[in-house]
Amino acid sequence: MTAAEIRPLAVGEERVAFELLGRSLHATVTDEVWECRAGSFPAERRFAAFAGGDPVGVAGSFATRLAVPGGKALPAAAVDGVGVRADHTRRGILTALMAAQLEDCARRGDVVAVLHASETTIYGRFGYGVATRSQALRVTRAALRPDAPAGGAVRLLSTAEARDVVPRLYAGPALRPGMIERPDVWWSYARHRLIGEHQVAVHTGPDGDDGFVLYRTEDVRTFDHPNTGAVLTVRDLHAADTRALAGLWRFLLRVDLVSEIRAPGRPLGDPLRTVLTDPRAAAVTGLDDELWLRLVDVPAALAARTYGPGEPVVVEVSDPLLPSNTGRYRIGPEEVRTTAAEPELRMAPDVLAMLYLGDALPSALAAAGRIEVADAAALPRADTLFPVPVPPWCGTPF
Ligand SMILES: CC(=O)SCCNC(=O)CCNC(=O)[C@H](O)C(C)(C)COP(=O)(O)OP(=O)(O)OC[C@H]1O[C@@H](n2cnc3c(N)ncnc32)[C@H](O)[C@@H]1OP(=O)(O)O
Numbered sequence: 507m508t509a510a511e512i513r514p515l516a517v518g519e520e521r522v523a524f525e526l527l528g529r530s531l532h533a534t535v536t537d538e539v540w541e542c543r544a545g546s547f548p549a550e551r552r553f554a555a556f557a558g559g560d561p562v563g564v565a566g567s568f569a570t571r572l573a574v575p576g577g578k579a580l581p582a583a584a585v586d587g588v589g590v591r592a593d594h595t596r597r598g599i600l601t602a603l604m605a606a607q608l609e610d611c612a613r614r615g616d617v618v619a620v621l622h623a624s625e626t627t628i629y630g631r632f633g634y635g636v637a638t639r640s641q642a643l644r645v646t647r648a649a650l651r652p653d654a655p656a657g658g659a660v661r662l663l664s665t666a667e668a669r670d671v672v673p674r675l676y677a678g679p680a681l682r683p684g685m686i687e688r689p690d691v692w693w694s695y696a697r698h699r700l701i702g703e704h705q706v707a708v709h710t711g712p713d714g715d716d717g718f719v720l721y722r723t724e725d726v727r728t729f730d731h732p733n734t735g736a737v738l739t740v741r742d743l744h745a746a747d748t749r750a751l752a753g754l755w756r757f758l759l760r761v762d763l764v765s766e767i768r769a770p771g772r773p774l775g776d777p778l779r780t781v782l783t784d785p786r787a788a789a790v791t792g793l794d795d796e797l798w799l800r801l802v803d804v805p806a807a808l809a810a811r812t813y814g815p816g817e818p819v820v821v822e823v824s825d826p827l828l829p830s831n832t833g834r835y836r837i838g839p840e841e842v843r844t845t846a847a848e849p850e851l852r853m854a855p856d857v858l859a860m861l862y863l864g865d866a867l868p869s870a871l872a873a874a875g876r877i878e879v880a881d882a883a884a885l886p887r888a889d890t891l892f893p894v895p896v897p898p899w900c901g902t903p904f
Pocket residue numbers: 530531585586587588589590591594595596597598599600601602621622623624625627628
């Protein structure tokens with residue numbers, strides 16, 4: 507238990523809370539930084555811990571929607587800005603903030619909460635599980651196949667144009683499970699940092715603008731290596747289809763004086779390799795957990811997604827943090843309902859979250875000891891119900 511007082515952040519306390527957050531993340535908050543960030547750090551939806559009148563911990567969220575398998579977009583809390591002052595850590599402050607925040611999310615009607623974790627050992631205990639993963643690509647000496655989709659045009663935008671065009675072009679949840687809407691509060695900072703600090707190119711296909719990429723280049727020449735090309739880093743790339751994706755990569759690969767393109771945070775199964783003459787020219791250099799998911803309203807979340815064909819399974823969930831989720835659910839392609847039937851599989855909320863967007867396979871989690879199997883016949887059924895054809899991916903930092 508913590509001795510700190512946990513309460514909603516009040517209007518007027520935003521900057522002092524943001525400075526505390528900055529210190530916990532080893533960042534300095536100058537007037538200039540605050541000017542860029544103030545719009546993305548409202549008091550609303552933010553909880554703080556106070557000790558001796560000073561804020562010593564903070565955790566916030568913004569309202570968004572998360573795409574789930576089948577095409578629905580659910581009300582979601584995107585959790586951000588979590589930090590505890592270094593002289594108050596490991597006293598239960600985060601635990602108290604997370605409890606207050608989850609209760610608040612439930613009250614507001616958020617069906618799920620999502621976050622990106624600074625460290626992977628923190629959030630499982632609060633019911634968050636890894637629901638999407640991403641890969642980092644390193645592209646060198648690559649060229650597109652002659653039969654790769656073509657025909658579109660790419661143009662570079664000025665920063666002012668990009669601030670207007672890119673938010674309208676981002677299609678978000680319409681594209682893929684795991685993606686979220688980017689509300690104004692998100693764009694408020696992204697307009698400064700993401701757009702302001704990157705080159706922005708837009709792809710136009712037969713039906714108009716259908717993709718964009720934000721990238722920056724870094725001059726890595728040295729005295730000993732004066733002819734080394736720059737490193738181009740892709741920061742945000744979204745394309746409506748493979749034609750737009752190929753068009754944007756065709757453009758990137760033609761930027762002069764570049765020796766290497768780095769593309770972190772790309773989806774698993776990115777079609778890039780399929781349109782290159784040499785798939786190995788796009789090497790996978792990293793595999794990361796991406797979006798962490800927490801089902802805030804388990805029955806509503808389970809009912810909102812679609813499932814693969816097959817017989818239902820009975821899953822028992824125990825959720826000490828949000829006890830109304832505790833129960834037995836009969837999950838099948840026709841319907842999801844609570845049941846009194848004996849459970850076939852038992853799992854904690856973080857494990858259900860890992861299955862929910864289709865990223866993890868039930869039998870793999872059972873083999874790892876994360877799912878308690880009461881009836882082994884249920885596992886192959888669960889393996890056909892939960893997975894999805896295209897790996898889920900978020901693609902939005904927050
Ligand atoms: C969504 C985001 O914003 S991610 C950014 C998160 N913020 C940061 O990483 C900033 C730097 N770190 C911090 O501010 C703090 O260490 C926090 C917020 C991560 C944790 O805050 P604390 O108040 O110390 O957490 P709290 O005391 O409630 O710990 C709860 C449990 O989690 C464990 N834990 C907390 N942080 C960590 C960590 N970084 N690594 C491993 N375990 C951790 C604690 O040991 C404790 O375990 P126990 O219950 O078995 O004893």
